[in-house]
Amino acid sequence: MARRLEDNLHHDNSPSVRTTMSDDRTIVDAFSRLTGHAPDGLWRAPGRVNLIGEHTDYNDGFVLPFAIPQAATVAAAPRADGRWRVRSLDLAETGEVGPDQLVPLTHGWQSYVFGVLWALRHDGFLPGGVDLVLSSDVPIGAGLSSSAAIECAVLAACADLFGLDIAPLRRAQLARLAENEYVGAPTGLMDQAASTLCVAGHALLLDCRSCESRQVSLDLDRAGLHVLVIDTKTKHSHVSGEYAARRASCDKACEILGVAALRDVTDLGVLSALPPLEARRVRHVVTENARVLQTVDALDRHDFDTVGALMTASHASMRDDYEITEPSVDLAVETALRHGAVGARMTGGGFGGCVLALVPDDRMAGLDRAVTEAFQAAGYATPETFDAVPSAGAHRVESLRLW
Ligand code: GLA
Numbered sequence: 590m591a592r593r594l595e596d597n598l599h600h601d602n603s604p605s606v607r608t609t610m611s612d613d614r615t616i617v618d619a620f621s622r623l624t625g626h627a628p629d630g631l632w633r634a635p636g637r638v639n640l641i642g643e644h645t646d647y648n649d650g651f652v653l654p655f656a657i658p659q660a661a662t663v664a665a666a667p668r669a670d671g672r673w674r675v676r677s678l679d680l681a682e683t684g685e686v687g688p689d690q691l692v693p694l695t696h697g698w699q700s701y702v703f704g705v706l707w708a709l710r711h712d713g714f715l716p717g718g719v720d721l722v723l724s725s726d727v728p729i730g731a732g733l734s735s736s737a738a739i740e741c742a743v744l745a746a747c748a749d750l751f752g753l754d755i756a757p758l759r760r761a762q763l764a765r766l767a768e769n770e771y772v773g774a775p776t777g778l779m780d781q782a783a784s785t786l787c788v789a790g791h792a793l794l795l796d797c798r799s800c801e802s803r804q805v806s807l808d809l810d811r812a813g814l815h816v817l818v819i820d821t822k823t824k825h826s827h828v829s830g831e832y833a834a835r836r837a838s839c840d841k842a843c844e845i846l847g848v849a850a851l852r853d854v855t856d857l858g859v860l861s862a863l864p865p866l867e868a869r870r871v872r873h874v875v876t877e878n879a880r881v882l883q884t885v886d887a888l889d890r891h892d893f894d895t896v897g898a899l900m901t902a903s904h905a906s907m908r909d910d911y912e913i914t915e916p917s918v919d920l921a922v923e924t925a926l927r928h929g930a931v932g933a934r935m936t937g938g939g940f941g942g943c944v945l946a947l948v949p950d951d952r953m954a955g956l957d958r959a960v961t962e963a964f965q966a967a968g969y970a971t972p973e974t975f976d977a978v979p980s981a982g983a984h985r986v987e988s989l990r991l992w
Pocket of ligand 1: 639642643644645646647776777778779780937938939
């Protein structure tokens with residue numbers, strides 16, 4: 590798998606949320622400096638956490654992500670010459686292509702932008718030229734889908750600017766196409782679906798086979814709970830290869846079992862037909878799919894104790910069967926559970942990144958402190974934490990009178 594933007598860029602992993610008018614003003618001003626005129630608008634698409642359902646999306650299974658407040662924001666306007674130019678405020682770099690210069694796997698961070706143009710053309714849409722200025726506060730390399738946020742913001746901007754009639758699910762699929770084919774990362778649909786389809790206050794139940802989805806109410810306030818994100822600042826250096834290896838194991842198991850996808854396996858009795866490694870991988874996928882549906886059921890009943898228990902079971906499955914956790918991630922989970930979390934698990938592709946802890950209001954400060962101290966004692970980098978508030982998916986930023 591090609592290295593992702595997350596792996597390529599240096600970033601301070603700032604968890605601060607940039608959604609203020611003054612930050613938007615900075616993007617608009619930068620756009621005016623770049624082009625000599627105001628943008629037609631601003632579009633925003635969020636990063637995500639996954640409450641539960643890991644490595645199930647590419648197995649035609651179920652996922653339950655929600656969008657976070659951190660997002661990629663783009664200012665954009667059409668240009669007459671058909672060319673695409675993008676400036677990243679965060680990197681202070683600008684790139685430009687014409688429609689005949691779209692070559693997959695060649696553009697570094699700009700692939701997340703030009704890949705969207707490529708995907709749109711692949712689907713028969715012919716957007717014109719566009720100028721874009723981009724800034725994002727989704728922490729990079731933390732497993733929070735900073736790349737999907739960029740793709741989905743650019744896609745939302747293009748759809749509006751050129752009046753492209755693309756349904757939300759198709760937008761997510763096109764953004765995934767950009768990620769898979771142009772960037773070269775063989776991911777599933779979860780991240781782009783979350784960034785596009787999520788609704789504030791809800792998690793998104795997505796059936797990755799039928800692509801049907803349902804908004805599941807996640808009223809954390811009413812329950813007196815928080816989903817605390819603990820960014821461990823750990824990143825396994827072979828993450829891309831490991832992700833592809835997990836996919837390959839699943840493919841091999843499907844072949845042995847004679848099924849189209851691991852979604853088709855529900856009876857753990859089949860594990861005896863598999864070599865030990867594939868048996869562990871399959872057990873994770875099968876039990877994880879079941880946990881997603883049980884979590885939705887528990888959320889519908891406002892039974893957060895069960896949600897927490899399922900999160901913790903999911904972590905054990907990722908640690909022992911899918912083997913995608915890291916010691917620092919396990920330490921964050923164990924420490925959170927010891928200091929009042931109702932449940933805790935790693936979120937995202939794995940091999941580092943972030944842990945989610947479901948934490949009662951009155952345990953937040955103590956738990957936060959305990960994790961920091963545990964990391965210090967173990968000699969790990971200082972983790973960063975933030976409250977994951979279920980937020981809106983990709984949208985045009987309205988009510989701005991900035992230009
Ligand atoms: C990454 C991928 C997703 C999904 C998760 C694991 O975030 O982009 O498609 O496979 O890993 O659940």
